[in-house]
Amino acid sequence: MSELFSSSPLTRRGFLSSSAKLGAVIAAAPYIARGADVGAAPNADTINVALIGCGVEGLILTNAMLPIPGIRFKAVCDIWPYNLNRSARLLQKYNHEAKPFEDYKEMLATVKEIDAVVIATPDFMHAEHTNAALKAGKHVYCEKLMSNTVEGARSMVLTARETKKLLQIGHQRRSNPRYQHARDKIVRGDRLLGRVTNISGQWHRAVTDDFGVPKGQEIPDAKLAKYGYANMHEFRNWRWFKKYAGGVVSDLGAHQIDIYNWMLGANPRMCIASGGVDYYKTHEWYDNAIGIYEYPTKEGIVRATYEVLTTTSAGGGYHEYFMGDEGALKMSENPKFTKIYREARAPEWDDFVTKKLISRPDSGEGATAGLKPWDKPRQRMAMPSKVPTGAAAGGPAKVDVRETAQLSAWDIPVTLDKAIHQPHLENFFNAMKKGEALNCPAEEAFASAVTVLKVNEAIAAQKMLTFAPGDFVV
Numbered sequence: 339m340s341e342l343f344s345s346s347p348l349t350r351r352g353f354l355s356s357s358a359k360l361g362a363v364i365a366a367a368p369y370i371a372r373g374a375d376v377g378a379a380p381n382a383d384t385i386n387v388a389l390i391g392c393g394v395e396g397l398i399l400t401n402a403m404l405p406i407p408g409i410r411f412k413a414v415c416d417i418w419p420y421n422l423n424r425s426a427r428l429l430q431k432y433n434h435e436a437k438p439f440e441d442y443k444e445m446l447a448t449v450k451e452i453d454a455v456v457i458a459t460p461d462f463m464h465a466e467h468t469n470a471a472l473k474a475g476k477h478v479y480c481e482k483l484m485s486n487t488v489e490g491a492r493s494m495v496l497t498a499r500e501t502k503k504l505l506q507i508g509h510q511r512r513s514n515p516r517y518q519h520a521r522d523k524i525v526r527g528d529r530l531l532g533r534v535t536n537i538s539g540q541w542h543r544a545v546t547d548d549f550g551v552p553k554g555q556e557i558p559d560a561k562l563a564k565y566g567y568a569n570m571h572e573f574r575n576w577r578w579f580k581k582y583a584g585g586v587v588s589d590l591g592a593h594q595i596d597i598y599n600w601m602l603g604a605n606p607r608m609c610i611a612s613g614g615v616d617y618y619k620t621h622e623w624y625d626n627a628i629g630i631y632e633y634p635t636k637e638g639i640v641r642a643t644y645e646v647l648t649t650t651s652a653g654g655g656y657h658e659y660f661m662g663d664e665g666a667l668k669m670s671e672n673p674k675f676t677k678i679y680r681e682a683r684a685p686e687w688d689d690f691v692t693k694k695l696i697s698r699p700d701s702g703e704g705a706t707a708g709l710k711p712w713d714k715p716r717q718r719m720a721m722p723s724k725v726p727t728g729a730a731a732g733g734p735a736k737v738d739v740r741e742t743a744q745l746s747a748w749d750i751p752v753t754l755d756k757a758i759h760q761p762h763l764e765n766f767f768n769a770m771k772k773g774e775a776l777n778c779p780a781e782e783a784f785a786s787a788v789t790v791l792k793v794n795e796a797i798a799a800q801k802m803l804t805f806a807p808g809d810f811v812v
Contacts, residue, residue, distance in 0.1 A: 383408055384408050384409075384410055385408055385409055385410070385453045385454055385767055385770060385771065386410050386411075386412045386451050386452050386453045386454070387403065387409055387410065387411050387412065387452070387453070387454050387455070387456060388411070388412055388413040388414070388415065388436075388445060388446075388449065388452045388454075388455045388456070388476075389411065389413070389414045389415065389425065389436075389455075389456050389458065390415045390416075390442050390445075390455060390456070390457045390458070390459055390467050390471075391415070391416060391457060391458035391459035391460075391463075391467075391481075392414055392415070392416035392418075392421040392422050392424065392425035392458075393416070393418075393421050393458065395458040395481055396416070396421070396425065396456075396458035397424070397425065397428075398757075398759060399456055399458055399481070399508075399759055399763065400425060400428065400429070401757060402756075402757040402758075402759040402760040402763055403456070403760075403763055404432055405756070405757075405760065406760065406763065406764055406767065408767075408771075409767065410434060411429045411434040411435075411436040412435070412436060412437065412449055412451060412452055413436055413437045413438075413439060413445050413449045413452065414426055414429065414436045414437075414438055414439070415438070415439040415440070415441070415442045415445050416440070417440055417557070417561070417565050418555075418557055418573075419440075419555075420552065420555045422438050422439075422440070423438070425438075426438045437449060442467060442470065442471075443470065446470060446471065446474040446476070447474075452476055453476065453477065453770065454476055454477045454478070454479065454766070454767070454770065455467075455471040455476045455477075455478050455479075456478075456479045456480075456763075457471070457478060457479070457480040457481060458481045459481075460576045460577075460582045460583060461483055461485060461486040461582065461583040461584060461588065462485075462486045462490075462566070462576075462581060462582045462583065463566075464480055464481070464483075464484060464485045464486075464490065464494070465485045465487075465490035465491070465493050465494055467480075468480045468494050468497070468505065469493060469494060469497045472494075472497045472498060472501045472503045472505065473497065473501060475501070475503070476503065477503050477504040477505070477766075477769075477770055478498075478503065478504070478505050478506070479506045479508065479763065479766045480494070480505065480506070480507055480508065481507075481508040482507055482508045482509050482592045482593065482596070482783070482786075483583075483584060483588040483589075483592040483787055483790060483791075484507050484780070484783045484784060484786070484787040485787060486582065486583050486584050486588065486791075487791075488787065488788055488791060491783070491784050491787040491788075492784065492812050494780055494784075495780045495781060495784050495812040496812060498780045504766070504769055504770060504776060504779075505776075505779065505780040506762070506765070506766040506769070506776050506777070506778055506779065507778045507779075507780065507783035508759070508762065508778070509592070509593060509596045509597075509600075509762075509778045509783065509786065510593075510758055510759045510761070510762035511593060511596070511597050511600075511671065512596075512597075512600060512762065512777040512778045513761040513762035513764070513765045513777045513778075514671065514754055514758065514761060514762075515752050515753075515754055515761065516669075516673075516676065516750055516752045516753070516754060517597070517669065519695075519750060519752040520601075520667055520669055520678075520750060521600065521601050523695045524667055524678060524695060524696070524750070525601050525660055525667065526603075528690060528693070528695055530664065530665050530667075530678065530680075530684075530687065530690060530695065530696070531660060531661070531662030531663075531664060531665040531666060531667060532662040532663040532664030532665065532681075532684065533637045533638065533662055533663050533664075534602070534635075534637075534640055534660055534661065534662045535638070535639075535640060535641070535661060535662060535663060536640065536641050536642070536661040537598055537601075537602075537633075537640060537641075537642035537643070537658065537659065537660050537661065538642070538643045538644075538645075538658075538659045538661070539591075539594040539595070539597075539598070539642075539643070539644045539645070539657065539658040539659065540644070540645045540646070540647070540653060540654070540656060540657065541586075541590040541591065541594065541645075541646045541647075541655075541656040542645075542646075542647045542650055542651050542652060542653050542654070542655060542656065543590075543647065543648045543650075543651060544649075544650060544651040545617070545648070545649055545650075546648075548571065548574070548575045548578075548618075548620070549574040549575050550574070551570055551574060556570050557570060557573065566581075567582075568581075575621075577589050577623070578618070578620075578621035578622060578623050579621070579622045579623065580622045580623060583623070584623070584790070584791055584794055585622075585623025585624055585627070585794065586623065586624065586625065586626075586627060586646045586648055587613075587624070587627050587629070587646060587790060587791075587793045587794055588790055588791065588794075590646050590656070591627070591629075591644055591646050591790060591793065592786070592787075592790045594644065594656070594658050595629075595644055595786065595789055595790050595793075596778075596783075596786040596789075596790070597658050597669070598631070598633070598642050598644075598658070598789075599782075599785060599786055599789060600782075600786075601658075601660060602633055602635060602640060604633045604634065604635050604640075605633070605785055605788075605789060605805065605807070605810045606631035606632055606633050606642070606789060606805055607632050607633070607634050607804060607805055608631065608632045608802055608803065608804045608805065609629060609630065609631050609789075609792045609793060609795075609796045609802070609803050609804075609805070610629070610630050610796055610801070610802040610803070611627060611628060611629040611630065611793045611794075611796035611797045612627070612628050612797060613626055613627030613628065613793075613797045614626065614797075616649070617648070617649045618648075623794075624794070624797060625647075625648045625649060626646070626647050626648065626649060627645070627646050627793060627794075627797060628643065628644070628645045628646075629643065629644045629645075629793040629796065630642070630643050630644075631643075631644075631789070644793070654675065655670070655672060655675055656670060656671075656672070656675070657669060657670040657672075657675045657676075658670070662681075663681065663683075664680070664681050664683065664684035664685075665678060665679055665680050665681055665684055666678070666679045666681075666745070667679075671758050673753070673754075676749075676750060677747050677748070677749065678696055678747075678748045678749070678750060679745040679746065679747055679748070680745065680746045680748065681745065682745075687748065694751055695751075696748040696749065696750060696751065697748065697749045697750075697751040698748065698749070762777065762778070765777045781811075781812065784810070784811075784812055785810035785811070788805070788809055788810055789805075789810075792805070
């Protein structure tokens, strides 16, 4: 396979050709992605779970798992008694006998009936915790970002292969039925957007204070040092420090940049970025960052931008915007930010309403009564290559319809009536019990980790960085 990893410059055709070959390599790899191949849990009706990491994300995942039938918590693990006791009390309330542990090694060695381990620890511990659980014979669900380093993420893929255990990474949008409908029916399938040419995405947050410590709940310095933390402030605010995480790009951007790859079914060929510690002077990682990618696809280049801000909530929250020559899709886990827009030149979309790919907002499927004139479906409009204006055209100024054409807005008729993490966890457990394919197996999550972490590298380098197709494959 040495020809796939040549250091010579790649054309778009060469990149796509190499990527296709690598796709075949991935398909043939011995990584196990279906529970049917590894055997279901010993008791197919019940899956015994342990949680490592009982902080905010661990609590979110716990609440998402509690409604899932057949899930029984057998152990919880955290080095901070404050978090550990809170989780134990919550699970006891729902009649789960979850034994508390400070040391994950002790937990894995003593609680033999564990079938699966859910990991929600800081990024720098993901590889260690995941690899240990896999080697102990457990299936693993690990939160994103897969690791704060490419090397750590690579080790997780290799261990999953070696142990033949399931490894799902927590890019939960991949299991959201609205996102699945958008990708399979709108962006790909029926291609309502036409040719996708651009993507933009953002996550904007207002200024917030660092996390503090409840009085009397400090962890002794010696114990912090034992587990790799410099002090209590860094333990509580680990996302902002380079030893523990990848900053806001991997904390927030990882969710959305992963969706760029997933929606397109492609990986980028370059990245350029800008960012800095512009506001929070007690942090190491950038508080604001902007990245640009180029994705080579069969239809041509797709240019993608991503912006994460932590100094303002202005600009419409968090979303991903896929823009094509016949329509645009604005997606978010928050339904109020989700819309699909039709370009004036696009063919009418009434057939897609009939097929239930999209729906009219507030007026029933296919209805046009009561809509404003510019919001009704219309015939494809021919767009002139040049629009004469003013005296140069020998007459009065004319309006360029390319700049003023109204976009008609439509809805996606698919809803999610569960916690946003629940479908992704259900997919993981169904892979164990029923052989369902994982929606985010380690191989794909590794490619996303490579894509995400390149933003920080590009900011530091202050220049454009390139990817080779082999960068995305273990």
